Amino acid sequence: QVQLEESGGGLVQAGGSLRLSCSTSGLPDSIDVLSWFRQGPGAERKFLAAIDWIGGRTYYVDSVKGRFTISRNNANDTVYLQMNSLDDEDSADYYCAASPGGSILDTESYPYWGQGTQVTVSS
Secondary structure, eight states, X not given: OOEEEEEOOEEEETTOOEEEEEEEESOOTTOOEEEXXXXXXXXXXXXXXXXXXXXXXXXXXXXXXXXXXXXXXTTTTEXXXXXXXXXXXXXXXXXXXXXXXXXXXXXXXXXXXXXXXXXXXXX
């Protein structure tokens, strides 16, 4: 059974930092990419960052480049998202997802999702 579980969300002041974790289990060998998305109230779920599960290459949406860093620890099958210089526009539910391939920007490429963790940035 495939499981992804996010943690690390919470309330943070503007300008602060948070590190999100996504622990995984049961991922099939076909999984190529682990990614982070976020979804604000009434908004679509949007891609933030991805990491090749084997090679470690990373990809970011322009709006988070230089502020967010995705990383992985293959020893414990965990993916992280370090978020710095947070502002109120970063308030959202954050999700990790696993994909065997396809467009990393497209939610349809991800058959496996976590339940999400909420991040609230206070100004």
